[in-house]
Amino acid sequence: MEKTRALWGTTLVLLAAAAMHLWHITSVPAGLHYDEAFHGVQAQSVLGGNLRLYFTENQGNEPAIIYLTAVAVRLLGSHTWSGRLAASLAGLVTIALLVPAGRRSAPDSNTRAATGLLGAVCLTGLQWHLNVSRFGSQPVLAALAAAGTLWGWRAGMQSGRTRHFAAAGLFCALGLYSYGAARVLPLALLGAAAAHVVLRAHPARAARGLLRSAAVCAIAYAPLAVWFGLHPGWFTNRLLQVYAARSVPASFARMLGGLLWRGDRNWVFNLPGRPALDGLQVLLFAAALGSSVWQLLPRKSTAAARTNSATLWIFLLCGLLPAALAPDAPHFGRAAGALPALALLLALGALALWRWLAAAAGPRVALLVPVMCVASLPFTAQSYFQQWGANHNLYMAFGAGDLQLAQRIKLLDAEVYVSPQPQDHPTLRYVLGSAVARVHSYNSAACDLWPANGAAFTFASALGDGGVEPPFIRGLFPGGMAASPIMRGDFPYIVFWQVPAGSAASLPEWQPVERQIGDFAQLRGFQIVQPVAATPVLQPGTELIVDLYWLALAPSAQPATVFVHLLRSDTSPPQLLAGTDQPPCRNHVPTTQWHAADMLRDRIVLPLPAVLPAGTYELSAGMYTSASGERLPVSGGESALSTRALRLQNITVP
Template identity: 25%
Template structure:
């Protein structure tokens, strides 16, 4: 019987291992993976530690291990289009797959500690779970973090002091958010007697010794946080939005985590959200019933899940960085809760409960198989840009003497993994805003070609000043590539590049203290780009949208228009300075069937929530800019 149960568990592990490694090296790295590659291959050890201590919100353990693994396996970057792949993607993702296998294997002893009948079936619940496979096929720390956190919780239930110290310390030094489930589990263990040291002393001395045993791993985290004080106190995430409400949080913990909605929705394969909420409720009920049955052990798991989730929710109110990846540690705990339900329903008939769990787990694996296959075989461009293919095009079409600019600055990290003969310099970094004089200084002076790699550029160049500066100097695009939000352009320009200024100066003031100081137009076949040069005459208290209309005549509705927030959603009007002229790009594509003729262009401002236009001081609700001739 034991041989059969070991084989049953082994098949689940092999199934996950095979699915995890299936073409795992085929997709290109996406940006977060490229950040990791840049950190371990683009920096020596002191440089990497300096970045983690002063700039990035991650403890060091995963990166130290990945750097050692890369050195051991000979992982190296390569130049797409100029040389064959080096196996870099496979080598750096493989540790995450191994971590996923260990996580599944660890579910069995945890289930036994909780006295779950049929604990050997637990790995089948997650063997083909799309979300676990996603993070197990990613060159990031999340699969490792999940495994270490589960190992630490198991150590508390099994009263294994050294495993608790090792696993909890490693988890805390892998991701800061490990603090929430592990502190919660340790608090429950303190009150239920988990890991209580044997001691002849009683009373207060024994409680202090118990607290020291449970709190030891957190001392290492505290030491690192003090060492990395610039990050732990001052790091601000990019584009996170406001704090989540309870409904949003439950959506992350239910449909996003348990049914992988966040990854399956772009494929059109997401389950009805009610499945996610139902599974979340079932998991909570199962953990509660098991804690009633085995309070000292299952109470630790329940506390880690419930109190850890509550602590995460509170932390997100203070620093809103909500995403399902920060809840992945809950997935195996919730799976245990779901597995506990058959035992609660069947009662003392352990054989029947074990068979019920085996059937449930096998059904979960079969139901997940099609979903897992769909996302494993789908191109990564469903979710992320293809940086490797973009660099391949760059390498195949680059000419001697070409130069490059990456906007935002972190775009240069792409070239640590994917090499190119074109040297790219970093543009403005997150938190900075590119202004015309700085854009002109960025562009190499002298005739030649300039490549622009634009990724998350709306956060640092909201008015698209960089490409406007090239175009205003007479530059024109000769190469271009698009991959989702990633754009690559090559511009030829005549040499001298002055700062971007209006070609048509004007003075027009809108109600509320916003002036338009001029405009420019650049045309490339059917694409026209109109730059409006705004100036704030007084501080603004609300965000506004701008628009450019091309109409048949002054009284007609627009034939073509472009509406967008003034500058971008990352630089709203209340955050912008008074007195600075702000270039703002509005792109329009002329319909192929537009009749030849002369068309007036208009600019306007309006409130995005109501659509109410801001009047000019003349009383008009839109400003005539000039005429556009087509073709």
Template identity: 25%
Template sequence: MHTPYKKHRSPSTFGWALLLLAVATAVFLRVYNLANWPPGLYRDEAFNGLDALHVLDGEPTVFFTANNGREPLYIMLTALSVALFGRTVLAVRLVAAVAGSLTTLLVYRLGLSWFGWRVGLLAAWLWAITLWPVHLSRLGLRTILLPAVLALAFWLGTEAYRRNQPRWWLAAGAAYGLGFYTYLAIRFTPLLLLVLGAFLLWRGQRARLRRGVGWFVLGTAVTLLPLAIFYLQNPDLLLGRTDQVSILNPAINHGDFWGTLWRHTWQSLGLFFWRGDTILRHNPVGRPLFDWLMAVPFVLGVIWCLRHWRRPAAAAVLLWTTIMLGVTILAEDAPHFLRAVGILPAAIFVPALGLAWLWRWPRLPQAVRGGLVAMLILGSLLLSVRDYVNYSQQPDTALLFEAAAAELAEQLNKEMAGTAVYLDRWFWDETTQKGWPSIPFLADLDDVIFYRPENGLPPAAPGQPISLYAWPFGDLEFVPRLLADAEMVVVRNGRLARGDLEPEPYPLYVRYVSGAVLDSAQPINFDNAFLLQSWAIILLDAQTLQVDLIWQKTTDDLPNQIAFLHLLNNEGLLTQADAPPGGIYWFPHWWQQGQVVHEQRNLTLPEPFDPAIHTIRVGLYDPATLDRLPVIRDNGTVLGDGWQLAP
């Protein structure tokens, strides 16, 4: 912070090219497939989208009280994005991607100001490729704004400290005040500024600080005033969320505050290389901030800062990282990669300093030094890409980002005009704000008929198509009555979902659709009890098959049956999907004589599907006796106890 400008000369043309490449890399890693990686739209992201809609409806505020309360800056920016790109996943996440990309330049400017262009350039690259900031830049959450605002405020503060001009101090204060509109971890920064100020006073900078601190405080106060007034009027919202997660809460420390504090301290220190956040939404489980390629540069950077701790810049990095780590130490689930975001971008400078030392190491030729640094950065980039691609494609990631709710919203948007669309209020209740908020944000629900089974459903108009979205674990006995006049009922299980505290995934919804019966060339007759009107087999991927089955019941005088669906190879049964005809959500007592139901099942194979060696068979059996129904011709000739669907 005290280094003269002459030591911060600009990089060469090649250096500027490297910086431009770092920015381009940051943009690519943050924007590529942004709407789908990670899959779904988690409820915290969706609430930001809903509040953005309120802003667009003329309801801005300095604090949004829903969903445990949130600062407004991200939501205001999201409102602009939604106005431009509509009610989409991309619109909610694009603000984070842009903020994370622009922070690359802010990190460079701060690094240039503190340590020179070489460290600034390396820090920009590390910000661009490190998985934690990349991931935060791909979530529609306000956390990513905090590193950006802190980098801006500290850079402006450094310039103000050097130039000692009121306008720079005012700008730095305004930027710092803006940070209080980003994320609640900013509340730890007054302690950081006090300690850093005490350090500068100890270093004999009283006169310089005295001339500027007043202007800095004025800039902060003016910016912070609207939010401060809100908190004065609503003091319960100031510390409400903090009290819920603090280790001072007996529900969190379980009566052992000091033991919890000690444990959280070590766990938080381990986030740099040993073990990071284990919450899958925040991080590939357990992945630390820096990969193993950055271990040596990080250690070298720590050593450099400790050896030069009297330099304000080195002291600032150490103090910033240490104090802001307290946010996650003093809260549950340490290390928590959202609450700990305040250590960024300071922590990024540590390995950047180590890389810069390697770049200047006199015992190696210049080309070797540069090549070594380039290889470490490239290797770290490849590790981040590998880990994030794998992370985004994990089934658990889709579950925790509530991809099933996003799929339901997408299906609602595809409903044909004129269809009577019914949606259980279990999925979203506007009055209580309970359910899956991604549904009302992503879907247009103006023409949707909301219902609760216990309150009854209004009937559709005669001949009107029906599409019903039901909670599969509620009362479903109204379904056959609502669809009594349908020629055919199509039953579709929704995508799997699982809450944070739920052990097993389950279909989020069941969709029942009225449809017309299609002509069947030659239905398969199961003992004059059921007809298999038609079927279709779709290869979803190398080891997953989707099988559509259309059943018609032709008698009322038959006990409940189970329809088996078997996939076999030369050695026998490989996998199966057994359920009543019509599926597990078309109950046997719902069947009426002559009724047609179209169901869908998936077969997951232990090996890639090969029609040359794999066969698929279907049949019916009595679950009490295991006796199978024969397949017969029209003349009564028995063809077997099942039917081969493929090959």
């Protein structure tokens, strides 16, 4: 009978958890976060045969979430919600694991079933866990790995069986394959074993169990460990970027404070500032802390009960440690490994409160504790879906505009010139697939880009918050027409200008050059924008602004840099007085991504020195290979200053 009730209770909890984890999974949160899109792109590459142990893109990523996303994409297709569904299912598995983990962490045999159920209920009621579970990225797997490691260790310490310790080792290895923040799991196992030794609760079994878990974890982790041994820089890459040892005490205090009064301010993981625990959960946490302190008093509990409690606190603190090592604590994503231990501590707090109320006011009053735990689930759902999920700030936090842009481009047949989103943005690559080749990226704040072959095309310009549409777009092709914009609330966020085939560009007058540089670029002409004069006269301390008009012949094999130099030619060798070297469009249109027949207007600004001797100067331009600095050859002609640069114009300084 008791087993039947426990089974029904577990089923009901998992059904409630499934409802919260899967409700509107295709639309909440709106958009597709950069990291989710990145995992989707890498999942597509895995399905294409690109199998790897570690993914070095996006500053380095462990492989587990990518392979999990690949399974979802293989079964469901490349939907925006495929990775999120996989993450949500991982979150549900974590909740299910807390039932046996809670049973193994119960203070006595009479409360095993209650502890398991309450642990699952408490984890379901944590909005923190709901946020990471509905986000298709690594943190949810850190929580899953921590739950499995905790269950395997507690089961092994109670049974002494090798299979349980092996399970702890396998889940620990899963964490190491999942997320850099999960590297604290071996430390948690070591701390749990140390607690058994210090508290004299089966110390020999703990030592043997630790060795078995460590051996299994090491064997499972060996392939990735060997890879890191061959590429040691990637093992520490993210650590060196994120963590700061000097800030650990203050960050740890902020992380603990994030549980109780001031939570993560990142919209991805939290309603900014909302503590991880609500009012009821704070009460349960305080009860768990009080109960743990009470157990430390002489003759108040057994050594086994004390080690149960100590193990949970060790797993909690180790799970919080990755966030405490970074100056931006509290960071709920990096601390996701603390969630299982936190939920089980809340369950122990609920049991302690239940017992205290039963002793003080009777068992009927004490039933309010589990009833309140279950009743809190609708409040968590309301906070997630209505307060957080419907908030307009998620539009930017989850890249909803980028997703809408990709979906709009997918509907268009023509080439699309997009500013300022790069062509290799993960959202564009994931949604468009091979059609991303139709995207020509640039940044209208630095340059302009359009086709020179008369084909039909569309401009797409993201205005951002309060942005202004670049006037050059409509002035360049006045015969085009505006398409319906992508709106953010009441304001246009991305505007479109569709240009029919055969339209000629309306360009300002330039001075023709028509010389080829290298085998991929032709400098068609230039225009001196400032100073504005038929015969420019330079003034010291001002700026010389030049527009270069490039015709792309093909993408280059290596990145190239454009240079524009102002030389005093009456000295030997010519003296460089001002110059600017930069990739085209300030690297928003690298030459390796050029499309044949594209025209690029690249604005170059040369700051002039405060002292500029009078005389005649030569303005020259060209390109060189960015890596080596070797200048690219220029086709011959009268305008050639040499075979490696072009003389554009003589300029006078009075």
